[in-house]
Structures are given as C-alpha cells and as structure tokens.
Amino acid sequence: MYFTWFNLMPWPYLPDDFRERHRSIWVDIPNTLYDPRKGHHLYHRYMNQLEYAEALGFDGIGVNEHHQNGYGLMPSPNVIAGGLVRRTSRAAICVIGNSIALYNPPIRVAEEFAMLDVLSGGRLIAGFPVGTPMDTNFCYGQIPSLTRDKYAEAHELIRKAWASDEPFAFDGKYTQLRYVNCWPKPIQQPHPPIYIPGGGSIETWDFCIDNDYNYSYLSFTGYKRGKLLMDGYWEQVAKRAKDESPHRGAFAQTVCVADTDAEAERLYAEHVKYFYNRCLHIYPGFADPPGYRTIKTLKYGAISNLTEDALAKFPSLTWKELVDDRYVIAGSPETVRQQMEELVKGLHVGHVFCLMHVGDMTDEKARHSTRLFAEKVMPRLRDVWPEWKHDTRWWIHPMEDRLQPEKHLEVTR
C-alpha cells in the first residue's frame, strides 16, 4: 500500500457569512478576500506540512492544480513541487496534476515535469487531469465539447516529446510545432508514472487501460459513494483482460485521526465543517457546462461529483452525517484503520491520497492527525495486498545516487 499526504491548500480566512454573501468559492470568488501577506505564511505552513509528512514516512506528498478557487491555492502546482523537491529526498512528488489541455503549447508540461523529475532524482508522479469545468472551461476558457479532443492531442504530444530522441514536427489541430525537442528529458524512462485523476467520465477508464495509467478517483464524498464508479472501472479492467493489480487505482479520502472517536469530533469537526459547508459552496451553473461530459457518460447515468443536489446538501452536513456516511474517515487510530481497510479492499486500490489538512485546520492539529496516522494506522495497513507487493509499475523509480538536501549551508569567506 502507498499513502500520499495531500493538501488542497484551502484559504482558511473565509468569513462566516461567505455563503450568504457570495455565490461561489470558485471562478468568481471576490479576490479582495485574498490577503497576500497572510498568503505568504500560509504557503510556507502548507509546504512545511508536506515536508513533515515525508519525515513521518508517507510514501508520497501531493499537490494539484486549481484556478480562482478559495479552497485550492495552487494555480501552478509545479511551483510548489519545485520547492518541495529541494527539501525532501525520499517521497514521491505527486503532481496530480497539470491540466494539459490548458497549456499553450502543451510541450510546456513535458518540459516542467521533466525538470521536476530531474530535480527530484526521479521521484515525480505525473498527473494529467482533464480538469474540472470550473478550472478548464470557466476560468481558462476552453470550449467544453472540444476539451477532451484538445486533451487527447496534448497527451499525444507530451508522450511523443518524452519518447523521441530527435526533434520532430507536430501538426495538431490545436498545436502546431515545427521543432519539438524536449530538453531536459525525465530521469524515469520511458516516462514517470502517469496518473489520471478522474471525476466521473467513463471514457477515462478506457484511456487509463489503453495506456496502463493509474486511475485516481478524486472526490470529496467519500469511499461509499466512490464505489459505484470504481466498480465500473474494475469491471472495465476485467473486460479488457488486464491484470487486477490494485495499483491501477487510487482514491482520495479525507482522514482525521485523534486518540479517541470523541476526541476526533472535538478537535476536527469545526474544520471539516468549514470545508464541506463553506469551501464546497460552488455555483451549480459552473459545475456541468454542456459538452464537458460526453453524451455517453450522460447516458451511463454517472452522476457528477457536483450535482445540484449534492451541492445543496453540503452546507448542512453535520459531523455525524459526514462520519457515518464516510465523507470523512475520522476517529481513533483503530476506527480509522478499520474504515481505511474497508476503503482499500472495497475499492480495490493500492494507493490512497490522504487529505489530512482539512478546511481551516490549524497547523498543530494537522500535524497531530498526521503523526497518529503515520505511527498508528499506516503500519497496520501496509500489507493489504501481499500478492501485489512487488508490483511497482505505478510507482516511482528514483536514481540511487541522487543528492540529499543540504541541511545547513556553510558560508565561507
């Protein structure tokens, strides 16, 4: 089992009446709510937490891309990852990921991911999301019904750029380049492990299976609701006669650990509610523009993460509902272990993205929960998949003689 410590990097200073005064935390959130001086402290606090997670033994540390979003402060996850690689030496750097349809030209992603892989000594996990409608269509102006086509072309270009030893011309519908020549190239060959974060489009399953990519289901609604979609994915894997390695799949889950179940509520309830009640306040008109999901997906009846119903429900969810319905896994180390095991086995995944800093959680509490998870939960979940223990196809392969971060800089005169 692999565990990645993941931070969405929420803005923790949203006013109490945020929902009443503003229609959305995403896309048209007033940027007067952002204070760059507080932002300075916050970035460093969040990056310190990610580095702390490596020190405690998490296998990976994870960042992602969102735009104009009050719960995600990383329009460029590569900038954050560039900082993390300098102060860590072991953990996978999971950039989940770069929305490749947004980069013009997309060769930029091939270059920056190669830079991160080289800088980290081969520790990059490269995520290629199609991107949410909020980010991709409303913030970055991509035409919904052409987004997937543009994504597919960008993917082809990046893979070719990493693989080719000679400059080549690329005549795409969206990108034309006379000389594609990726410089630098990644350490991990033929490419870093590629993860496809999915929300609920069934085309993504075949794309992952065709290319042997990891399918990562990222949702905030927990593993019980995730099961419908993950089951669909595994059925498709079986249909396509691929092996059933759990490392083909990953899942993101909010997790809070305390000494007891009651203590978990006392410590974390307010912060979890900040996230669900305030951070998921998204205007439904931004959630599903026509053409973003294909007719095939619509007909399958796969429900988007952010249906009007779900969005309407988030603000009033209580701690009890959040915990009982497993939106969050929270409680004593034993409670969390049991539920994590149910998640891992139920969804058949070999990798969990643990969302351990939630909403406006303080640094102290985030570290407390993280430490308890690393010391009392993680070790007892390591061997859930003994028969797939040596399957490293979806894991990093760092170079052995990579440099370690210098802890103390000596200044000589």
Added chain:
Amino acid sequence: MNARTVETKRGAKVRVLEGGRGKPLVFLHGAGGLFGENPFLDRLAERYHVLAPELPGYGESRGEELLDDMLDFALHGWDVVAALGVERPHLVGHSMGGMIAAEMAALCPSDVDKLVLVSSTGLWLPEQPIPDLFAMLPFEYARLLFHDPEKGAALLTEGFDFSNLDALADFYIANSRRMAMAAKILFPIPNRRLSKRLYRVTAETLLVWGKSDRLTPPVYGERFRDAIAGARLVVLDEAGHMVPYEQPEMFVSVVGGFLG
C-alpha cells in the same frame, strides 16, 4: 410545415422544416433550437418557400463532429443551402443563427438575396457584456430571454411533463447536445471576429431587435447597423430576445414588409 432530411456534401444529416411556395427563405435558429411550435414560420410560409434546417446536434440532425469552428459553421450553412437545391435565398437568422447568417453573407455576399438578423449574436461590446448563458441554470433563462418572463417560461416548458423522470433525463441529454454545439461558436465569449468581416456584406439588410432584449440588448443591433452598409434597424416593443416567438404577428409583418 413538413419535415425532410438532407445530407450535405460534407456528410452532415440535416432535418429541415419546409413549407410554402415562392421565394426561398432560409431560417437559421438560435442556440435553443426550434420549438415544437413555430407560429412565425407558419405565417412566413404563407408568402415564401420557408426552409428551417436544424444544426447538427439539434433535433434529429447529426454530424456534430464535422463542425468545430466558425468557418465550419458558415460553410455548413452554405452546404445545406446547396443540399436543399435553392439559389440565392433570403437568409433570416435568429440569435446564434443570426451570427451564422451574417458570416455566410460575408463569405459569399452575392449568394444572398436579402438578409435579416434578429437579436443576433456575433459582436462583443466590453461595456455591455452579454450574460454567460453557459453558466446559467434553466430557471434563469426566461427572465433573460423574454419581455414577459412568465409567459416566456410557459413557452419554454410547453408540453413538458416534469414528473416524468425519463422524459426529464432525455430533455437534459438533448439540451446538453444542443448547447455543446452552440458553445463551439459562443463560448466563452460569443465573438469570433465577425466585426472584421461585416464590411463584405452587400445584401440589403434588416435588423430586428426586441426592446427588452436582456441577452443582446438593442445596442448590439445599433453596432450591426453601423457595420453593415445600408442596414436598417427596427426595435419592437414588448419583445425580448425571443422576439419571433414573443411577438410573431409583429415580427412577420416587419420581415414581410422588408422582403416584399
């Protein structure tokens, strides 16, 4: 009106409503598509040979994948005219259909007899931005599209049984299919630089706007008037963006008066 399906040279299968005799008049619908009932077309068919094709993705027309950008849409318009076997028709375009008709007239100026643009999109005035149709919830449409939102809402949902969940799912999918297509030329800003090409329009042009158009207010009509040589603008009272549906009598009389 009768319906028939024609296939364009490019391979799109297009359903066309057809009726009447006389001079051919091609009507291009807006982003919402044709309604179940289109009384203004029936009235126009009393005087003209009316042809109202549905864009791929609308109704039963297919071939969405063949059309990606503005040039594709405009050439498709001419391909449909060719497939219908009519020559030098009047072009009447409503909303998005106006944008397509104007592009067609700019591309092939001598192939259009007269041009009518109704509440047309295609221009963008930063001081009067067009509201974002694609980030809107269905219940918000009527207020934007009609002078009388209450009557408008009834028109939009006419004959629809909201208690039938299957029908609701079908409606959702059909709406998604239509608007996904419209987004190719309207998203994120409904401006594909038509303003650079309007000087090429030589057809005699009438612009019809509803005074209460809250989507593309009459100032857009004024800009079209300024950009197309000799164009005339008529602004109708008690009409919004959906002027042909909201004031069919007045609309037909103004258009008929112009086309002769």
